[in-house]
Amino acid sequence: MAVWLFVIGIHLTGYFLFYKGYWEIYPNLTGVTAPLPFLYGPFLYLYVLYSIKSESRLRKIDYLHFAPTLMSYSLMSHFFFFYSANEKVQVYQGTIDDYNGTLATIMLVGFIISGITYTILAYRNLVKREKVVKENFSDTTRINLKWLRYTIIGIGLFFIVGTIVSVLREVIGFQFPFNADILFYSVLVGFIVFVGYSGIRQQDLFTSTNIKERELVKTESEYKKSSLKVEVANNKHQELLDFMEREKPYLNNKLTISELAEELSLSTNHLSQIINQYEEVNFHDFINKYRVEEFILKAQRDTSFSLLGIAYDSGFNSKSTFNTVFKKFKSLTPSQYISKLKK
Incomplete structure (x- = not known):
């Protein structure tokens, strides 16, 4: 530059x-x-x-x-x-x-x-x-x-x-x-x-994380000829959902697919394949959807904290990302959605 x-x-x-x-x-x-x-x-x-x-x-x-x-x-x-x-x-x-x-x-x-x-x-x-x-x-x-x-x-x-x-x-x-x-x-x-x-x-894409470029999942096309069998994929998908509900890894605001794959004893490409094919979203949206639901639950239970404070506690790392992601999934701003729930 x-x-x-x-x-x-x-x-x-x-x-x-x-x-x-x-x-x-x-x-x-x-x-x-x-x-x-x-x-x-x-x-x-x-x-x-x-x-x-x-x-x-x-x-x-x-x-x-x-x-x-x-x-x-x-x-x-x-x-x-x-x-x-x-x-x-x-x-x-x-x-x-x-x-x-x-x-x-x-x-x-x-x-x-x-x-x-x-x-x-x-x-x-x-x-x-x-x-x-x-x-x-x-x-x-x-x-x-x-x-x-x-x-x-x-x-x-x-x-x-x-x-x-x-x-x-x-x-x-x-x-x-x-x-x-x-x-x-x-x-x-x-x-x-x-x-x-x-x-x-600009933050370098890789120096601020613990993931190396050669470990990155590239695109969907790279696992179209995957060796992952259907039966194994079904079991791992259910294991993934159980792990998300039980351990709530999405609360880690810097969670990467390599970290989650390691927890499930899967390769990053296989985990990406499971998320894309079974959940029909990419890793980013899959994790943030859980964060949005976590935010809603906490906002309903505890009104003593600000919405932004609850968002941070739910795994989000910035106000702009939180607002953008929330509106993407709920078609409303966080404050509008919570106000609607209270009526």
């Missing part, structure tokens, strides 16, 4: 110098930051990928994502960087058409394709990982990935708006009554603030 934001900062600095007219004073600096937008998509994708993985080092294949940027610098070295200072000024003034006519168009189209493609890839990857999280964790307060979703949507809108502005201005010839670039880059500054703040607050 630090490298990504640094690159964006360099790009913004380049535009600021151009906007202030420094390119006329120092023409040899012009175009240096032009290929940097090609890094936005790869950085977005890789940041999403490695924010939710336990590995910290890039794989060799990951470096291929930076090839378009290197190719752009290579082309610019041939068509632009070795121009004289006077020729570079003429390029920006439109006297020489090589750069503005051909290379700039190629880079613009490539930037648009790269941005949209990587945004889609990042979003698809995030959706998959969100499913994995709910298959393994009963509480997602510290590993909530919503902010990454907002980040992807934000950068996607950034690319879309940039595409529309570029097409209107460069292809159609529409003249905006305001400086569209200033608005465009101002939005980018706001994006930097949001990503920086949210990234700092």
Whole structure:
């Protein structure tokens, strides 16, 4: 993330110098930051990928994502960087058409394709990982990935708006009554603030838990060819329900599927299979449904505590999660539901 934001900062600095007219004073600096937008998509994708993985080092294949940027610098070295200072000024003034006519168009189209493609890839990857999280964790307060979703949507809108502005201005010839670039880059500054703040607050998905990535239940498809026999599954399902009622493991607000599977002498994949097939919900919803019912029972018995206090005592770990989960199962807020029961 630090490298990504640094690159964006360099790009913004380049535009600021151009906007202030420094390119006329120092023409040899012009175009240096032009290929940097090609890094936005790869950085977005890789940041999403490695924010939710336990590995910290890039794989060799990951470096291929930076090839378009290197190719752009290579082309610019041939068509632009070795121009004289006077020729570079003429390029920006439109006297020489090589750069503005051909290379700039190629880079613009490539930037648009790269941005949209990587945004889609990042979003698809995030959706998959969100499913994995709910298959393994009963509480997602510290590993909530919503902010990454907002980040992807934000950068996607950034690319879309940039595409529309570029097409209107460069292809159609529409003249905006305001400086569209200033608005465009101002939005980018706001994006930097949001990503920086949210990234700092991000809890690594695995360091705050006692579960390792290789132990995670991935998706439903991984147990479709399971070796778990029907008779064993039936018995283990009943054992699971009895254990939930007797031991109330859901009161542990950091309960994971690996911990519950260990108690039942099951593999995490087999336990996930049983919950999905017999209860027709993921692990997250299965556990929180018990917490909701526990909350209702305690709220009816003891009115001396606040609803939030009872929620914490029932296994919930945050007010927002409690309210969201409760409304999902009961279609009412906790206070509305309890008030309705008292009537």
